[in-house]
Amino acid sequence: xxxxxxxxxxxxxxxxxxxxxxxxxxxxxxxxxxxxxxxxxxxxxxxxxxxxxxxxxxxxxxxxxxxxxxxxxxxxxxxxxxxxxxxxxxx
Numbered sequence: 001x002x003x004x005x006x007x008x009x010x011x012x013x014x015x016x017x018x019x020x021x022x023x024x025x026x027x028x029x030x031x032x033x034x035x036x037x038x039x040x041x042x043x044x045x046x047x048x049x050x051x052x053x054x055x056x057x058x059x060x061x062x063x064x065x066x067x068x069x070x071x072x073x074x075x076x077x078x079x080x081x082x083x084x085x086x087x088x089x090x091x
Contacts, residue, residue: 002055002076009083010048015056024057027065034071041078048082051075 002012031037037054044050055075058066066072 002052003080003083006076006079006083009086010052010079012048012052012079015053017060020053020057020060023053024061027054027057028061034066037065037071038074041075045078046082048079051079051082055079 006012027037027040031040037058040054041051044054055072058072058075062069062072
């Protein structure tokens with residue numbers, strides 16, 4: 001699960017399965033391996049909303065995309081880093 005503090009700091013919202021279906025279709029058609037999905041995180045590295053959506057897609061469609069939770073854990077760690085950076089910025 002995404003760390004509660006990370007959710008708060010980045011103002012992440014829950015995403016329903018219906019809301020992320022189109023993103024799932026896109027990911028499923030554009031990326032042919034877990035490694036390719038993992039690489040996409042580097043493209044969206046500063047977009048916490050996109051990463052949040054990716055996490056929810058991986059969660060809802062875990063049986064097809066992330067049965068071992070490795071990708072979700074990778075995205076969670078990346079979101080945690082973004083939250084830490086945001087907390088460290090002077091106001």
